[in-house]
Amino acid sequence: MSSLRQVEAMLGRESMGVVHGLPGVPVASPSSVDEAREIVQCLTKDRVKFALLGRGSKLGWAALVQKPTLAISTAKLSGVVEFEPGDGVMTALAGTTLAELEGIVRPHGLRITPAVPRADNATLGGVIAAGQSGTDRLLHGAMRLHLLGTRLLQLNGQSTRSGGQLVKNVSGYDIHRLLAGSFGSLGLITQASLRLMTCPEDRWLCTSQSATPAPLVQLATQLLESGIRSEALIIEGAGDAWQLHLSLVGRRGHVEAERKLVAALLPASDSLGGEAAHTRLEALRESEPDWHAGDVVQVALKRSRLSHGLETVMDSGFVGKQSQYRIHPGLATIQVRLQSALSAENLRQLRTSLQALSAQVSLKRPTPLTEEFLPRVVDPVRARLVARLRQTYDPQNLLCTRPPLEPIQ
Amino acid sequence: MHTTIPRQLQSILGDEGMIADKNRRIPYECDGLAFEREIPDLVLLPASTEELQACLRILHAAGIPVVARGAGTGLTGGATPVKGGVVIGLARMRKILEIDPTNQFARVEAGLVNVDITHACDDHGLFYAPDPSSQTACTIGGNVANNAGGPHCFKYGNTSRHILGLKIVLSDGEILELSEPELDPSGYDLLGLFIGSEGMFGIATEVTLRLTPRAEVTETLLAVFPDLDQACDTVTDIIAEHWEPSALEIMDQLTIQAVEASVFSAGYPPDAKAVLLIEVEGSRPECEANVAGIEAIAKRHGIMEWRRAANDKERKKLWAGRKGAYGAMGRIAPDLYVSDVVVPRTKLRQLVRQTTDICERYDLKITNVFHAGDGNLHPNISYDRRDADQMRRVLAAADEIMRVCIDAGGTLSGEHGIGLEKRDQMHMYFEPEDMEAMLGVRDAWDPSGIMNPGKMIPVRACNEHRPLRFKR
Ligand SMILES: Cc1cc2nc3c(=O)[nH]c(=O)nc-3n(C[C@H](O)[C@H](O)[C@H](O)COP(=O)(O)OP(=O)(O)OC[C@H]3O[C@@H](n4cnc5c(N)ncnc54)[C@H](O)[C@@H]3O)c2cc1C
Numbered sequence: 001m002s003s004l005r006q007v008e009a010m011l012g013r014e015s016m017g018v019v020h021g022l023p024g025v026p027v028a029s030p031s032s033v034d035e036a037r038e039i040v041q042c043l044t045k046d047r048v049k050f051a052l053l054g055r056g057s058k059l060g061w062a063a064l065v066q067k068p069t070l071a072i073s074t075a076k077l078s079g080v081v082e083f084e085p086g087d088g089v090m091t092a093l094a095g096t097t098l099a100e101l102e103g104i105v106r107p108h109g110l111r112i113t114p115a116v117p118r119a120d121n122a123t124l125g126g127v128i129a130a131g132q133s134g135t136d137r138l139l140h141g142a143m144r145l146h147l148l149g150t151r152l153l154q155l156n157g158q159s160t161r162s163g164g165q166l167v168k169n170v171s172g173y174d175i176h177r178l179l180a181g182s183f184g185s186l187g188l189i190t191q192a193s194l195r196l197m198t199c200p201e202d203r204w205l206c207t208s209q210s211a212t213p214a215p216l217v218q219l220a221t222q223l224l225e226s227g228i229r230s231e232a233l234i235i236e237g238a239g240d241a242w243q244l245h246l247s248l249v250g251r252r253g254h255v256e257a258e259r260k261l262v263a264a265l266l267p268a269s270d271s272l273g274g275e276a277a278h279t280r281l282e283a284l285r286e287s288e289p290d291w292h293a294g295d296v297v298q299v300a301l302k303r304s305r306l307s308h309g310l311e312t313v314m315d316s317g318f319v320g321k322q323s324q325y326r327i328h329p330g331l332a333t334i335q336v337r338l339q340s341a342l343s344a345e346n347l348r349q350l351r352t353s354l355q356a357l358s359a360q361v362s363l364k365r366p367t368p369l370t371e372e373f374l375p376r377v378v379d380p381v382r383a384r385l386v387a388r389l390r391q392t393y394d395p396q397n398l399l400c401t402r403p404p405l406e407p408i409q
Numbered sequence: 410m411h412t413t414i415p416r417q418l419q420s421i422l423g424d425e426g427m428i429a430d431k432n433r434r435i436p437y438e439c440d441g442l443a444f445e446r447e448i449p450d451l452v453l454l455p456a457s458t459e460e461l462q463a464c465l466r467i468l469h470a471a472g473i474p475v476v477a478r479g480a481g482t483g484l485t486g487g488a489t490p491v492k493g494g495v496v497i498g499l500a501r502m503r504k505i506l507e508i509d510p511t512n513q514f515a516r517v518e519a520g521l522v523n524v525d526i527t528h529a530c531d532d533h534g535l536f537y538a539p540d541p542s543s544q545t546a547c548t549i550g551g552n553v554a555n556n557a558g559g560p561h562c563f564k565y566g567n568t569s570r571h572i573l574g575l576k577i578v579l580s581d582g583e584i585l586e587l588s589e590p591e592l593d594p595s596g597y598d599l600l601g602l603f604i605g606s607e608g609m610f611g612i613a614t615e616v617t618l619r620l621t622p623r624a625e626v627t628e629t630l631l632a633v634f635p636d637l638d639q640a641c642d643t644v645t646d647i648i649a650e651h652w653e654p655s656a657l658e659i660m661d662q663l664t665i666q667a668v669e670a671s672v673f674s675a676g677y678p679p680d681a682k683a684v685l686l687i688e689v690e691g692s693r694p695e696c697e698a699n700v701a702g703i704e705a706i707a708k709r710h711g712i713m714e715w716r717r718a719a720n721d722k723e724r725k726k727l728w729a730g731r732k733g734a735y736g737a738m739g740r741i742a743p744d745l746y747v748s749d750v751v752v753p754r755t756k757l758r759q760l761v762r763q764t765t766d767i768c769e770r771y772d773l774k775i776t777n778v779f780h781a782g783d784g785n786l787h788p789n790i791s792y793d794r795r796d797a798d799q800m801r802r803v804l805a806a807a808d809e810i811m812r813v814c815i816d817a818g819g820t821l822s823g824e825h826g827i828g829l830e831k832r833d834q835m836h837m838y839f840e841p842e843d844m845e846a847m848l849g850v851r852d853a854w855d856p857s858g859i860m861n862p863g864k865m866i867p868v869r870a871c872n873e874h875r876p877l878r879f880k881r
Contacts, residue, residue, distance in 0.1 A: 086649040086755040087784075109651055131598070144598060145570050158842040166751050168567065168783040168823040170556045170605050171831075171838055172865070173847050177569075177601030198651040227622055253694025304511045381583045386597055388853035 003046040007039050021059030031076040033190050041157045051400040052184035054126025068400040074125050091165050091193040094125025110196040113140040117288045125189040131181025135285040138330040139231040144180035151191035155394055165193040185401035186393040200249035204259055205277035208244045208269040216244040217307050220329035222265055228258050235327040247281050289337040292366050296337050301359035303332040312353050318346040344372040410450050421463045428452035437496045442486040444794055445829050449490035456501040458614040466582035474859050477608040479551030482543040484747050485828030487607050499550050505529050513620045519550030519613045535620040538565035550613045556605035558824035563782035564655035569604040574617030580855040607826050608861040610854035624690035629724040632685040632707040633678055633714035637661050640683035641757035643710045644781040648754045652702045656688040657782030658731050664776045667740050673733025675726050686731050734778045742791035746803050748810055752819035754784040764788040767809045771802040785823035827865040835867050
């Protein structure tokens with residue numbers, strides 16, 4: 001019997017399906033780690049190529065390099081394993097969505113970071129594997145910093161633990177840090193523990209407009225230098241309509257005091273407080289460019305080089321005037337949703353023109369990126385180490401993963 | 410070691426960079442874990458990444474085990490030499506290479522002493538947040554290897570939250586640069602994986618650190634308690650009620666008395682059963698809200714006294730007692746075993762009690778100075794290592810402490826690491842397959858197995874397949 005048939009017989013037809021973004025590939029959704037293990041063992045025995053998924057919401061980030069015969073989804077591995085509100089930590093199965101987790105912790109005055117868009121379709125495991133950040137990145141830092149531990153189902157069938165459910169823990173290597181951003185290339189994350197954040201007592205959102213981005217970037221720099229602690233500082237726009245959004249959170253008196261400072265720097269701005277601010281920020285989060293819809297270029301550089309980098313991107317002839325920009329000045333990243341697909345030659349030119357700023361340029365598109373689009377791994381030492389790590393976890397090279405994780409030399 | 414090897418190494422390092430004389434090698438026989446000792450065959454002190462690279466190529470080819478050493482303040486035997494091996498000290502690599510106040514980072518050599526960074530960027534209103542109590546001696550490389558913490562890591566997080574880049578020399582002499590201009594690594598987070606790897610993946614020679622802006626206001630507070638339980642419950646409630654201090658440190662009565670009798674006297678009341686040292690940072694309104702919230706909780710738990718430092722001088726004095734606590738404990742007995750375990754913060758009272766009971770049962774003197782906000786207990790056992798029976802009791806008590814903490818949902822170490830001290834207790838927390846996975850990762854970094862062999866991962870538990878000659 002083929003491995004596919006075996007998996008189907010194992011789970012029953014109702015646990016087999018498809019996901020948007022992976023046409024023609026059957027998706028198996030085991031409802032326990034033991035079931036997942038049986039599937040993995042069956043596939044590795046027959047050397048079948050397969051992919052690991054949450055709900056497939058990030059398949060558009062960069063399609064799989066090789067087409068898998070089957071995908072395993074964690075969609076049915078869902079639920080909270082342990083939640084200790086008094087300790088501010090939680091452990092959940094990897095298929096639980098961030099929206100579900102948020103719903104559980106909120107009544108206790110806690111929240112989940114990262115605050116990602118479309119959280120009702122973003123699984124915990126998927127967010128970890130994709131190393132995804134949210135609109136709260138400026139305040140809380142990367143999600144990997146709040147990942148306390150994981151359980152990984154390895155291709156050899158072993159379920160291994162790294163870290164735990166404690167806010168401080170240096171026992172053993174931090175393998176969970178390796179899993180954050182590993183895009184399903186090392187094994188199936190089945191469970192994870194997170195540090196929870198406190199819900200702010202008060203919040204305030206201020207928006208400033210401009211016909212060009214330059215004055216807003218300058219304002220953002222002033223805001224950052226003033227020491228104002230913001231949850232999110234976002235510039236977005238296209239053509240001649242640009243906005244800067246600043247979200248302040250914290251204790252009531254603190255937000256009040258910071259508002260005054262901001263008012264002096266951003267005189268002509270609209271502002272919202274409390275729930276209205278929260279709703280607006282959620283809308284901003286949801287409007288984050290969806291990679292399914294077309295090419296998105298991301299530039300990351302040092303904060304002091306942001307203006308220069310932005311000018312370089314805008315002056316490059318191939319990023320259209322009406323392309324939609326989203327800039328995070330505090331994080332020094334520029335994202336551009338392009339109006340039309342970028343050619344490999346143009347991407348190379350952009351990389352070259354930004355080289356002097358030591359910027360890193362990456363492309364996300366819904367269809368597979370061929371090698372010419374990928375950032376070249378210029379460091380052979382790193383490439384060899386990555387290859388050895390992959391070899392350790394996936395000795396038969398069965399996992400179909402996304403670029404740029406495939407070691408390129 | 411073949412006789413030609415020291416000669417080759419000396420030709421790279423010069424006289425200043427190599428210690429062959431036995432008497433001068435003895436100081437390197439252990440770190441802060443005094444009962445594990447081994448005199449290294451050689452001590453190498455490279456002055457640059459290139460020198461280190463050249464040395465490692467030779468050692469790698471000869472299969473000689475290598476142990477990196479910062480300041481040797483580690484408390485778990487991580488820097489204890491391996492039989493037949495060499496120690497590579499980073500003491501000659503302590504330059505600050507760059508401070509960039511605009512982008513808020515610094516690039517330093519790994520042998521730099523932790524506190525020197527904060528001194529160097531003070532004028533820019535910036536500081537380096539991880540502040541181990543040993544910060545006037547320990548090195549950044551040692552902090553990276555152990556993912557060191559400290560009192561203010563309650564707010565700012567351990568070392569791994571503050572490292573932006575590393576230059577690492579791998580066992581075969583290859584140089585790996587992990588500096589990510591991008592916030593999220595575009596491939597594997599090798600940086601995150603390296604931090605806390607206890608010198609088993611490679612030797613860090615350069616570190617890019619995140620600098621943190623100083624808070625507008627800092628308030629230092631002291632809550633004095635008639636009972637240790639109440640101090641623990643106060644911390645549990647501060648966390649559960651979501652107050653946000655930057656440090657929450659508990660000291661018990663024996664510690665208070667030792668501190669007050671020493672040069673570190675901070676004016677803690679010697680009749681108090683415990684003090685809770687609290688720091689709050691942020692804007693003025695933020696600090697006021699936190700101080701009021703925390704004071705109310707402390708009062709609810711029956712404090713004897715509540716103090717608020719009126720100025721910088723008073724603030725420093727209150728901290729001097731905490732920072733000098735380990736020095737002061739030398740008064741109690743010649744040796745100190747510093748245990749390091751973490752427990753859920755909802756169970757502080759229960760576990761502090763249990764650890765005390767265990768030590769009483771073994772007739773040992775215990776003092777508690779700990780990072781209460783993180784649930785990171787340090788039951789410190791004073792002893793005399795020349796007394797074999799006492800030594801046996803210390804180790805038995807330490808084992809039991811780890812066991813009760815793990816049974817309550819805790820872990821083996823919060824900041825000191827595993828090293829030799831807790832290697833054989835790893836099975837209390839991890840399954841054999843977890844450790845097998847760790848070995849796999851370690852093999853990927855160092856296929857030769859010469860980097861700090863025999864540390865952290867127990868040999869028996871997971872059919873270790875490393876060459877036997879490295880086993881201790
Ligand atoms: C009084 C006292 C108080 C302490 N308080 C704290 C505290 O509050 N928080 C805390 O976390 N720790 C504390 N410690 C423990 C210790 O100071 C830390 O673990 C520190 O990080 C060790 O730094 P070091 O330079 O002394 O490293 P060492 O002890 O020399 O080495 C520690 C480990 O790091 C490895 N290593 C060293 N340098 C490098 C390098 N460049 N590259 C790769 N590996 C390397 C070594 O091989 C070893 O495994 C304390 C120790 C003492 C004595």
